Amino acid sequence: MSHFDVIVLGSGPGGYVTAIRASQLGLKTAIVEKESLGGVCLNWGCIPTKALLKSAQVFDYLKHASDYGLTVGEYGHDFNAVVGRSRGVADGMSKGVQFLMKKNKIEVIMGYGTLKAGKKVMVNQADGTQAEYSADNIIVATGARSRQLHSLPQDGKKVIGYREAMTLEEQPKKMIVVGSGAIGIEFAYFYNAMGTEVTVVEYMPQIVPVEDVEVSKQLERTFKKSGIKIKTSSEVTQVDTSGEGVRATVKSDKGEEILEADILLSAVGIKSNIENIGLEDVGIIVDRDKIQVDEFYQTNIPGYYAIGDVTPGPALAHVASAEGILCVEKIAGMKVEPLDYGNIPGCTYCMxxxxxxxxxxxxxxxxxxxxxxxxxxxxxxxxxxxxxxxxxxxxxxxxxxxxxxxxxxxxxxxxxxxxxxxxxxxxxxxxxxxxxxxxxxxxxxxxxxxxxxxxxxxxxxxx
CATH class of the missing domain: 3.30.390.30 (FAD/NAD-linked reductase, C-terminal dimerisation domain)
Known part of the structure; x- marks a missing residue:
């Protein structure tokens, strides 16, 4: 059984950054990943969405070329080529992480990892075999996925999460976006710019509800000007996918109405990936879908740590990276200060x-x-x-x-x-x-x- 100083479970911007910092500090490090190096951020989140948004922005510029004194002949867009570019960017970034793993002499174990008592990790490896690894320190960085609501069961076809929204085979004519956090707003902007008729449904009284109210009002004005319909203080109570597209029942103070679209994107937040990774076997405390940790990310069981979206802090890539770096610096015996969660920037990349x-x-x-x-x-x-x-x-x-x-x-x-x-x-x-x-x-x-x-x-x- 191979033994390491540090094993990291998950290779997103929390996990892979943690592994690199651990290796820099002279710790023998391994990382376990069930799918693609870089996790959601590089493969299905932050990076490929920015590629989509850039295409939308360039298309926007073409539409307004005359404002700049320019004349553009015929132009249009190939939705599949836009998606293809985004996938290409993501693949390139994932290969970049592979290179970083080699450069930093980190052992990459492809497979599904489960925590075991006694500071061990059992991995169902990609080649079908099982192997057990041990470490002095195990760091859980398994991230999160799209949250499913009972009233909005995702079928991956008509009611989708962010992942499917990035790789639709054809552009929908009409789309309902439920939730106006960063993910919902970015997709609303992208699809609207591409020519889809978009309606945003938000439960709270304002869109981008975590932002300053003046920012929310400004975004609402700009979005409405570009043709996006916005329904705040509204809730989707029921979805009917039995017909051609989607029929969503939306309830607000004004009563109930039915919205029809080809696709409904559920962007109502995220759910931590904490099931079936052995937390119960080890006795690690979980509360309200989050692994409980101290200020340097140790769980209640010595030798087991957790960082990123599985812990109570903001679910942001840059937070996961910062937490991972702090966590291994503390493990390595460095003098470190806890992260100041009051000074974390938040960004939304619409226009x-x-x-x-x-x-x-x-x-x-x-x-x-x-x-x-x-x-x-x-x-x-x-x-x-x-x-x-x-x-x-x-x-x-x-x-x-x-x-x-x-x-x-x-x-x-x-x-x-x-x-x-x-x-x-x-x-x-x-x-x-x-x-x-x-x-x-x-x-x-x-x-x-x-x-x-x-x-x-x-x-x-x-x-």
């Missing part, structure tokens, strides 16, 4: 993009802060105007007493690449005045951050 970190205005008030709020619209930004993307704004929230940067919320073109400024500044405990005195380049979208801060402190020049 306009959304990016945010820290407290919303409502949450800051709820927490009892006396606040200064600044806002700068991209309609007043030279770069945004010149690039033809003037929808959206940057909004900043500061504590009036000490100048602490409490939150930053952006909606606009390319803002997912801008939010890191706020994340780093908050990590360094920067005040608003320091952001104001840090000279931002002109003309850029990033100037809007400085301008929004100036607005908060009544020093705004360009409004």
């Amino acid at each position: 306009p993009e959304i990016a945010s970190v820290g407290l919303t205005e409502a949450k800051a008030k709820e927490a009892g802060y006396d606040i200064k709020v600044g806002k700068f619209p991209f309609s007043a930004s030279g770069k945004a105007k010149a690039s033809g993307n003037s929808d959206g704004f940057v909004k900043v929230i500061f504590d009036a007493k000490y100048g602490e940067w409490l939150g930053c919320h952006m909606i606009g073109a390319g803002v997912t690449d801008m939010i890191a400024e706020a994340v780093v500044a908050r990590k360094l405990e920067t005040t608003g005045h320091e952001i104001l005195k840090a000279v931002h380049p002109h003309p850029t979208m990033s100037e809007a951050v400085m301008e929004a801060v100036a607005d908060a402190y009544d020093e705004v020049i360009h409004l």
Whole structure:
């Protein structure tokens, strides 16, 4: 039986990053994966969806070429080629992880792993054989999948999850998207841009419900302008797939209505992959679908750890990676600080993009802060105007007493690449005045951050 210092179960952005960091720290490491290296993120999530969204964005540009003084002859889109490009990008990324595993001398065990007592992992290997491996430390990074609701049973054909939404053989004429978190919103944007008639159904009073309410309102305005129908405070209570397409019963304050479509995408959240991996045999405590861990990701059983979507933190790729790195650094005896979950950025890659970190205005008030709020619209930004993307704004929230940067919320073109400024500044405990005195380049979208801060402190020049 092979023995390792660390065995990682799952090779998503939590698992493979953890394995690489463990190897860098001199630990003999193995990783167990049942499907494709890179997990959902690289194969069925973050990466291939960005490829789809890029195709939609380029198609959008073609439609509006005349706005830029350009003349485009005939153009159209080949839905299967768009999906094919996305799959190609995903495959390339997965091969990249294979290379990283070799480079870092990590043993890759392809198969389904189950935890055993005594710090062992039993693997039903891809070749049909079974093998047992042991380790001083076992890290569970098995991620999550699309959550199924009783009222929305997924059949993979007419009622689908995100996975099928990425590889449909033909483009639907009409689609209902249930749930308006990042996954639902990104697919709503993609299919609408491609010419599908899209209706978004959201249970909460606003779409992208975790975002600042002003961001939600702006996205709703932009989406409605591009022809997406939005139904908030609404719930799908029943789905009938017996006919040609899907008939969904939607209940709201206004009563009940029937929506008809070819496809219904259920994007109502995720379910942790914690069944049938041996947690019960080992005695690891699970509560509300999440493995319970301490601040350095150890479970209640010494030697067994868990990171990423199977634990209570935000289910985001960058969080899983950060948790895994911290977890193995602690195992290796390094002096590490627990992760600050109040400073995790969230991004949604529709057009306009959304990016945010820290407290919303409502949450800051709820927490009892006396606040200064600044806002700068991209309609007043030279770069945004010149690039033809003037929808959206940057909004900043500061504590009036000490100048602490409490939150930053952006909606606009390319803002997912801008939010890191706020994340780093908050990590360094920067005040608003320091952001104001840090000279931002002109003309850029990033100037809007400085301008929004100036607005908060009544020093705004360009409004």
